Amino acid sequence: MNTKVNQVVILGGGTAGWMAAALLSKAFSKTNITLVESDQIGTIGVGEATIPSIHFFNDMLGMRSTEFAKATSGTFKLGIQFENWKAQGEQYFHGFGSTGLGMWAAGFHEYWQRGVELGISKPFGAYNAEGVAAKQNKFAHEQNGLNFAYHIDASLYAKFLKQVAENNGVKRVEGRVAQVNTDPQSGNISALALQNGQVIAGDFFIDCSGFKGLLINETLNTTFVDWSHWLPMDRAIPVQTRLQGDPPPYTRSIANHAGWQWRIPLQHRMGNGIVYSSQYMSDDEASKLLLDTIEGEKLTEPRLIKFVTGHREKLWNKNCVAIGLAGGFIEPLESTAIHIIQQGIMQLIKYFPTYGINDLEVNQYNNYMVKDYNEIKDFIILHYCQTERDDSPFWRFCKNMDIPESLKTRLDLFKKTGRFVQGKDEVFSDSWLQVMIGQGLIPEKHHPIVDEISEHELQNLLDRIENENKQKIDKLPSHKAFLDKYCRA
Numbered sequence: 001m002n003t004k005v006n007q008v009v010i011l012g013g014g015t016a017g018w019m020a021a022a023l024l025s026k027a028f029s030k031t032n033i034t035l036v037e038s039d040q041i042g043t044i045g046v047g048e049a050t051i052p053s054i055h056f057f058n059d060m061l062g063m064r065s066t067e068f069a070k071a072t073s074g075t076f077k078l079g080i081q082f083e084n085w086k087a088q089g090e091q092y093f094h095g096f097g098s099t100g101l102g103m104w105a106a107g108f109h110e111y112w113q114r115g116v117e118l119g120i121s122k123p124f125g126a127y128n129a130e131g132v133a134a135k136q137n138k139f140a141h142e143q144n145g146l147n148f149a150y151h152i153d154a155s156l157y158a159k160f161l162k163q164v165a166e167n168n169g170v171k172r173v174e175g176r177v178a179q180v181n182t183d184p185q186s187g188n189i190s191a192l193a194l195q196n197g198q199v200i201a202g203d204f205f206i207d208c209s210g211f212k213g214l215l216i217n218e219t220l221n222t223t224f225v226d227w228s229h230w231l232p233m234d235r236a237i238p239v240q241t242r243l244q245g246d247p248p249p250y251t252r253s254i255a256n257h258a259g260w261q262w263r264i265p266l267q268h269r270m271g272n273g274i275v276y277s278s279q280y281m282s283d284d285e286a287s288k289l290l291l292d293t294i295e296g297e298k299l300t301e302p303r304l305i306k307f308v309t310g311h312r313e314k315l316w317n318k319n320c321v322a323i324g325l326a327g328g329f330i331e332p333l334e335s336t337a338i339h340i341i342q343q344g345i346m347q348l349i350k351y352f353p354t355y356g357i358n359d360l361e362v363n364q365y366n367n368y369m370v371k372d373y374n375e376i377k378d379f380i381i382l383h384y385c386q387t388e389r390d391d392s393p394f395w396r397f398c399k400n401m402d403i404p405e406s407l408k409t410r411l412d413l414f415k416k417t418g419r420f421v422q423g424k425d426e427v428f429s430d431s432w433l434q435v436m437i438g439q440g441l442i443p444e445k446h447h448p449i450v451d452e453i454s455e456h457e458l459q460n461l462l463d464r465i466e467n468e469n470k471q472k473i474d475k476l477p478s479h480k481a482f483l484d485k486y487c488r489a
Contacts, residue, residue: 005353006032009192009202011177011215013037015154016324016341017208018161020348022061025168027349035165036192036200038176048264048271049077049251049335050149052096053427057342061164065141065150069487071160072152073267075247076141076479078134080334084255085439087388092123092438093250094334095131097147098430099124100465106447108465109433110418111458113446120459122466124437129469134250138476145472149335151251151264151271156489173200180219188319189215204319204353207326216312216322223313225328230381230403231309232280233259233331237287238273238303241296246480253333256289257281257392262332267489269299275331280394307331309377315369316362321348328373333383336376339427343372372427378407379428379435386411386439411441418443 008024008031010017021035058068068074079095086092100108108127115121125131130146133139141148166172175194183190191201207215216222228234247265254261259276274290281289287302311328315321322328323344330336347368351361385403389395403411413419414436422429453461477485 003203004355005203007202008033008204008206009200010035010206010208011037011192012208012210012324012326013158013162013172014208014210014324015158015161015338016326017206018158018165019057019338019341020206020208020323020345021165021170022161022168023057023345024349025165025170026061028352028354029168031354033165033170034173034200034202035170036173036175036177036194038174040176048154048266049151049262049332050338051335051427052147052149053339053342054149057346066486068152069150069267069483070489072150072156073489074150074152074487075265075267075483076139076249077149077151077251077335078130078139078146078249079128080251080253081134082253082255082383082435082438085253085260085383085387085389087440088391092434093125093128093131093134094431094434094438095125095128095134096149096431097128097130099434100127101461103449105449107418107420107433109420109437110443110446110450111453111461113418113443114450115458115462116442118455118458120455121462124434127462127465127469128434129472132469133473133476134248136473137246137248137479138473139249139479139482140476148249151247151266153266153268173198177214180215182219186318187220189219204357205321206348207320207322208324210325211307211329213312213322213326215320216315216317216326220317220320222317222322224308225310225313226308227310227377228308230377230401231331231384232277232397233275233309234307235278235283235286236273236275236305236307236332237283237290238271238305239290239294239301240299241270241272241294242299243268243270244296246478247483249479251335254293255389258394259286260333261290261293267483267487270294270296275333277394280392280397311370311373313370314366315344316348316365319353319357321365323348327369330373330376330380333380334376334428334431336427340372340376344369374404374406375423375426375428378404378410379432381407382411382432382435383439386436386441388440411436414443415441416444418446 083091102108178195179193181191189205252263258280261274264271272294315327324341351365384398
């Protein structure tokens with residue numbers, strides 16, 4: 001396709017559609033962008049938690065963190081508390097930011113491990129500033145060096161982005177698609193014919209139609225890569241409750257016998273939900289377990305969401321790019337849904353077909369996105385396969401399942417040598433160490449350079465890191481106090 005792209009059509013609103021509209025309209029002010037959505041079609045809106053990469057997206061839109069929290073009734077997130085994952089009754093914290101202080105040849109985890117052998121190290125999380133602050137319910141971001149993300153109301157976020165996009169000239173068209181018109185020779189999408197008779201023509205289409213994938217799937221028949229054999233979760237049930245007490249600056253992930261439950265605090269409510277495998281838990285059982293364990297007055301009725309974990313083999317096919325659920329889905333365990341949307345949009349801007357579609361650029365886009373999906377997939381599988389739990393058929397399956405070779409190599413290297421090797425531009429870095437150690441994977445060896453310092457010097461290093469974190473965190477206000485002063489919606 002060598003046609004210059006002047007008309008971009010986005011199918012679907014929600015978080016994915018309006019994120020795409022907002023950023024594309026800012027990046028390409030001379031390109032006509034139309035977003036088609038129907039008020040009759042609801043959005044999924046399960047995920048209300050993010051990871052720190054969202055700052056880059058917000059910065060490009062010129063959005064300050066406190067303004068963002070106000071607009072989305074948001075709270076701040078310093079990490080995730082994992083409960084019952086390694087073993088029932090045990091917990092650990094995955095905090096954003098780096099843990100401890102290492103050097104070029106050996107990571108901090110290796111110094112920490114030697115300290116464990118000597119009996120002088122505290123739990124690994126004690127050296128992560130974000131985790132320590134979170135457990136004390138403290139937060140502030142001005143010049144304190146804490147890495148953070150957000151808990152947000154996804155519907156308010158979409159509403160905010162809609163205003164940004166429309167201020168940038170994006171045209172919204174209300175209507176449901178009756179037919180997708182394609183060019184008989186090239187197979188490219190040419191227009192969306194709506195039920196009200198309107199025909200929305202375009203040169204390039206962005207599919208944000210959710211799991212349905214009306215363009216990428218039903219029209220272009222793009223192959224789906226199914227990861228159910230590694231990640232058998234295929235159901236989610238969300239429900240909202242009235243907030244009880246002060247909102248903590250972290251997400252809770254609570255494992256059960258066939259899945260896990262989330263608790264995500266906003267300013268005005270608590271987001272709750274359960275993610276599970278229908279092979280090991282019925283829908284009725286999951287709903288009862290969720291409702292029996294929530295806290296506070298129920299604000300919404302639970303609703304069942306079915307999904308399959310995986311991604312489109314091509315996120316960009318012909319003159320269509322799939323963003324969000326239309327392109328793929330990885331369960332919300334590490335809050336990566338908005339990150340993947342963001343990556344899809346930013347890579348599209350990088351390879352935008354202003355002067356026509358070039359297969360070399362399409363391949364670059366697809367390779368990058370598939371790599372991102374796979375790296376996140378491996379990280380999510382880690383939480384399930386590295387466990388001591390064998391108390392149910394589900395956990396016995398997870399503990400003994402075959403895992404991707406890429407993940408197996410990484411875990412084996414870490415276990416046998418203590419080496420942690422990371423690919424270029426991976427979204428998770430120190431997070432791997434926190435989760436591997438938190439789930440009970442402790443290396444058999446550490447780098448010999450660690451033994452060059454004395455026990456006294458090692459004790460001083462550990463104490464210094466702990467004391468520096470304490471001094472920083474002691475100065476912070478409570479999370480609630482910070483929200484009350486700067487961020488109340």
